[in-house]
Amino acid sequence: MGSLERLVALLIITMCTSVTMSLAQNVIATPNLDNQNTTVVIYNDLGDDLPLRFHCQSRDVDLGNQHLAAGGSWSFEFKPSASGDTIYACLFGWKLEFHYFRIYRQDRDKESSLHGCTRCEWKIHKDGPCQLNNVTKMIDHCPPWDSSQFSKNNLPLFI
Numbered sequence: 001m002g003s004l005e006r007l008v009a010l011l012i013i014t015m016c017t018s019v020t021m022s023l024a025q026n027v028i029a030t031p032n033l034d035n036q037n038t039t040v041v042i043y044n045d046l047g048d049d050l051p052l053r054f055h056c057q058s059r060d061v062d063l064g065n066q067h068l069a070a071g072g073s074w075s076f077e078f079k080p081s082a083s084g085d086t087i088y089a090c091l092f093g094w095k096l097e098f099h100y101f102r103i104y105r106q107d108r109d110k111e112s113s114l115h116g117c118t119r120c121e122w123k124i125h126k127d128g129p130c131q132l133n134n135v136t137k138m139i140d141h142c143p144p145w146d147s148s149q150f151s152k153n154n155l156p157l158f159i
């Protein structure tokens, strides 16, 4: 082989190697791309024309103080963690009442679970939050408020 052919052969081998390596990197990176973005929508369904105040945060993200007029809605978007432990906790308030609720818990809300969602819509009632079923459009999932003990210990929130 002349030196030009040798150079061309070396170049081809180098290119093949780098393509193979980048393919291998994509395979390794795939689990992190698995979780699609999730949107949480919060509706003020308190009634009596009451405005709803709330403040939601995760370990890393503070979504700030929010205010919803009667009947209004607000949403936020995030990527659930690969390790499955994403939690967004909120403090909801109206008049002199305050309640904690984990509006997103990956263990409860991941797509594969009973009430799983990628668009998670919650109506806030005085009695507690109710999830709107994406498929049936029924409100059939109304877990109780969280105890303040839980959220205070894990995620301090101030309205």
Ligand SMILES: *[C@@H]1O[C@H](CO)[C@@H](O)[C@H](O)[C@H]1NC(C)=O
Pocket (backbone or CB within 6 Å): 037, 077, 078, 079
């Ligand atoms: C997913 O949500 C994050 C956080 O809000 C945002 O920055 C990103 O653009 C979103 N990605 C897509 C594909 O919508």
Ligand SMILES: *[C@@H]1O[C@H](CO)[C@@H](O)[C@H](O)[C@H]1NC(C)=O
Pocket (backbone or CB within 6 Å): 111, 116, 117, 118, 119, 120, 134
């Ligand atoms: C809910 O509805 C949205 C569109 O509004 C859709 O993209 C999503 O896949 C649906 N399913 C779940 C489980 O969230």
